[in-house]
Amino acid sequence: MKSSRLLSILLLLQTRGRMTAAELAAELEVSPRTVYRDVESLHAAGVPLYGDAGHSGGYRLLAGYRTRLTGLNAGEAEALFLSGAPGPAAELGLGPALAAAQLKLRAALPPELREQADRMRTRFHLDAPGWYAADTEVPYLPQVADAVWHGRVLNVRYRRWKEPTDVDRRLEPYGLVLKAGRWYAVAGPGPRTYRVDQILHLTVDDETFEVPADFDLAEHWRRHQEDFHARLHAGEAEVRLSPRGAERLSGAAARALEATGVAEADGRRRAVLPIESLDQAHAFFLSLGADVEVLAPPQLRSMLASTARTLAAAYGSP
Incomplete structure (x- = not known):
C-alpha cells in the first residue's frame, strides 16, 4: 500500500541518512518513478524532505526531523513483541534493556494496536531448545557479547572434540548466533565457528580489531550450515521402506525419499538416503526394525x- 511505502521511505531516510531514488527503489522493490511520485506526496504533506543533485546527491530529511511509530499496522506491532525473546536477551545481559524497550514501544502505540500486541505477548511463547536438551551453562556469554560489540580481541582456553581437546585460541569475535538453544561465536581469523559453552577460560585483550567490510553474519552462517550438512551426510544407503517406515523419516532422509523414492508392487518404496557413517546408519536403521531393508x-x-x-x-x- 502507498501509505506503508511512504512510511518506509521516512524510516529509511531517518535511519540511513541520504539515499538516492535508485537506492530507495531497490529497497522498496518499486521503480524509481514510483519513488519520485512518493517524494512529491511527502512534500505535499509537509514533510521536510529535500534532494541534492549531482554524483553524491540523494534525498534526505531536514536535520532533527523524526517520525514516530504510529505508522505500525497490527501485524507489525504483534511481530515486534513476539520477536523479543526474553531468554536469549537475559543470557546476553540485556534482559532489563529489552523490558524497557518494550515498555517504551508499547507506550508509543495507539490503544487498539497496544491491545493486540498485549494479546500476542500473552498467548505466544517462544522456546527454541529441543525437549531433551539440558540447560547448558554459558558463563562467558556476556563477555563474548561485549567483545563482539566493542571489537575487542579475546584470548580463550577452548575445549574441542578432537585431540588435543583443550587448546588456546586468539579470537576476533565477529558475531554471535543462537541455534537450537546453543550460542555460537563466529570469529576470525578464518572466520571459524566456536561453541561459547565450550570456552573454559577467557581474558579480554586491550587489542581491538575491525570486522571485514564484506563480512555478512547471516550469509556466513547460511554457508556454514550448508557445509556442515554436506560433510555430515557423506555417504548413501539404498533401502526399501514400508509405508510406516517412510513416515518415520525426517530431515534430509525424508527429503531424499521424496526426491529418489520409487514405489514397488508390494507397497514399499525404494530410495537412496544420505547417511553420516556406517555406525550411525546401523543404529538408525535398526530403530526402524522390519520397516526397512x-x-x-x-x-x-x-x-x-x-x-x-x-x-x-x-x-x-x-
Whole structure:
C-alpha cells in the first residue's frame, strides 16, 4: 500500500541518512518513478524532505526531523513483541534493556494496536531448545557479547572434540548466533565457528580489531550450515521402506525419499538416503526394525544382518 511505502521511505531516510531514488527503489522493490511520485506526496504533506543533485546527491530529511511509530499496522506491532525473546536477551545481559524497550514501544502505540500486541505477548511463547536438551551453562556469554560489540580481541582456553581437546585460541569475535538453544561465536581469523559453552577460560585483550567490510553474519552462517550438512551426510544407503517406515523419516532422509523414492508392487518404496557413517546408519536403521531393508552398501547390510542374528539368538526359546 502507498501509505506503508511512504512510511518506509521516512524510516529509511531517518535511519540511513541520504539515499538516492535508485537506492530507495531497490529497497522498496518499486521503480524509481514510483519513488519520485512518493517524494512529491511527502512534500505535499509537509514533510521536510529535500534532494541534492549531482554524483553524491540523494534525498534526505531536514536535520532533527523524526517520525514516530504510529505508522505500525497490527501485524507489525504483534511481530515486534513476539520477536523479543526474553531468554536469549537475559543470557546476553540485556534482559532489563529489552523490558524497557518494550515498555517504551508499547507506550508509543495507539490503544487498539497496544491491545493486540498485549494479546500476542500473552498467548505466544517462544522456546527454541529441543525437549531433551539440558540447560547448558554459558558463563562467558556476556563477555563474548561485549567483545563482539566493542571489537575487542579475546584470548580463550577452548575445549574441542578432537585431540588435543583443550587448546588456546586468539579470537576476533565477529558475531554471535543462537541455534537450537546453543550460542555460537563466529570469529576470525578464518572466520571459524566456536561453541561459547565450550570456552573454559577467557581474558579480554586491550587489542581491538575491525570486522571485514564484506563480512555478512547471516550469509556466513547460511554457508556454514550448508557445509556442515554436506560433510555430515557423506555417504548413501539404498533401502526399501514400508509405508510406516517412510513416515518415520525426517530431515534430509525424508527429503531424499521424496526426491529418489520409487514405489514397488508390494507397497514399499525404494530410495537412496544420505547417511553420516556406517555406525550411525546401523543404529538408525535398526530403530526402524522390519520397516526397512538395506540393500547397499554391502558392509552396512552385513552389520545389520549380524545384529539381527544376535538378537534372534538372544530372544529365542529359553
